[in-house]
Amino acid sequence: xxxxxxxxxxxxxxxxxxxxxxxxxxxxxxxxxxxxxxxxxxxxxxxxxxxxxxxxxxxxxxxxxxxxxxxxxxxxxxxxxxxxxxxxxxxxxxxxxxxxxxxxxxxxxxxxxxxxxxxxxxxxxxxxxxxxxxxxxxxxxxxxxxxxxxxxxxxxxxxxxxxxxxxxxxxxxxxxxxxxxxxxxxxxxxxxxxxxxxxxxxxxxxxxxxxxxxxxxxxxxxxxxxxxxxxxxxxxxxxxxxxxxxxxxxxxxxxxxxxxxxxxxxxxxx
Numbered sequence: 001x002x003x004x005x006x007x008x009x010x011x012x013x014x015x016x017x018x019x020x021x022x023x024x025x026x027x028x029x030x031x032x033x034x035x036x037x038x039x040x041x042x043x044x045x046x047x048x049x050x051x052x053x054x055x056x057x058x059x060x061x062x063x064x065x066x067x068x069x070x071x072x073x074x075x076x077x078x079x080x081x082x083x084x085x086x087x088x089x090x091x092x093x094x095x096x097x098x099x100x101x102x103x104x105x106x107x108x109x110x111x112x113x114x115x116x117x118x119x120x121x122x123x124x125x126x127x128x129x130x131x132x133x134x135x136x137x138x139x140x141x142x143x144x145x146x147x148x149x150x151x152x153x154x155x156x157x158x159x160x161x162x163x164x165x166x167x168x169x170x171x172x173x174x175x176x177x178x179x180x181x182x183x184x185x186x187x188x189x190x191x192x193x194x195x196x197x198x199x200x201x202x203x204x205x206x207x208x209x210x211x212x213x214x215x216x217x218x219x220x221x222x223x224x225x226x227x228x229x230x231x232x233x234x235x236x237x238x239x240x241x242x243x244x245x246x247x248x249x250x251x252x253x254x255x256x257x258x259x260x261x262x263x264x265x266x267x268x269x270x
Contacts (some may be wrong), residue, residue: 028245035238042233053239063240066224073135073220074203077142081199084143085150086192090184092151093158104151111148115208118145123212133215141213142203149202150195157191194258201251205244 030044038048057063092104110118122141123132131137161184169179185192207222214223225240 031238031241031245034235035242037235037238040235042235042238053235054243056234056236057239057243060236062219063221063224063236066219066221067243069135069218070204070221073139073142074200076139077146077203078196078200080139080143081146081150082192082196085147085195085199086154088147089151089154089158093155107151108148110145111152115206119209119212122209126213132213133218135218137213138210138218138220141209142206143199145206145209146199146202149198150192153191153195153198154188157188161187190258194255197251197255197258201248201255204251205248 033046034042034044035053036049036051037043037046038050038052039046057067088107092100092107118141122137126132126137126141129137165183165187166179169183170176174182204220205222207220207226210220210223211226214220219227221240221244225237225244
């Protein structure tokens with residue numbers, strides 16, 4: 001009896017975890033058979049199997065243009081967010097100036113503010129600048145949305161960084177830029193890469209701000225999916241959703257690998 005309860009608790013925990021995963025993943029898993037249907041409607045069970053809708057996604061100019069637009073916007077906003085977020089993280093971690101906690105709180109606002117409010121604010125701001133409908137507006141908006149994530153991940157890595165390495169480099173004649181490039185960046189690279197991957201994922205999956213700032217010519221892939229649901233119920237929507245899910249899963253896997261390497265690096269340097 002003594003050994004029975006721990007085993008029962010472990011089994012109940014496994015069943016509970018399985019049910020939670022089923023609840024979360026079932027709606028996503030349904031997209032796979034629907035995307036492979038030979039019919040023309042989003043229905044289950046499917047009348048037959050075909051890869052025609054994936055061919056549509058990768059050949060139709062509307063879908064390919066949206067996919068390319070998402071890649072360009074995601075890459076550009078990730079670059080800006082990574083540069084700004086890394087520098088801000090260094091200043092907030094090592095800097096000593098009044099109002100530092102207030103500045104950190106302000107930088108974190110996009111993480112807690114409802115995305116609809118962010119969309120309205122971005123629309124109002126970029127409308128006054130005449131940038132509505134431009135790719136630049138969405139790049140800057142996504143960079144501002146993702147930069148706090150980069151700040152958070154880089155700051156977490158800087159907490160365990162030994163600043164004595166920078167002082168040692170300076171004592172040997174290395175300038176600040178050289179020490180930053182050859183010592184600081186390589187050691188906190190896992191945090192920078194993790195932040196960059198998450199920033200790209202935020203931009204690539206974002207649809208609300210894109211709905212406020214883009215026109216039909218500048219649609220991203222998530223907005224094209226959202227528009228497709230309203231305009232035509234085509235299984236191509238499911239195929240595009242599966243592609244988006246696979247890309248997101250790949251980015252999350254890379255993020256997990258970066259975090260694992262960061263943990264190993266911290267254990268090695270201790």
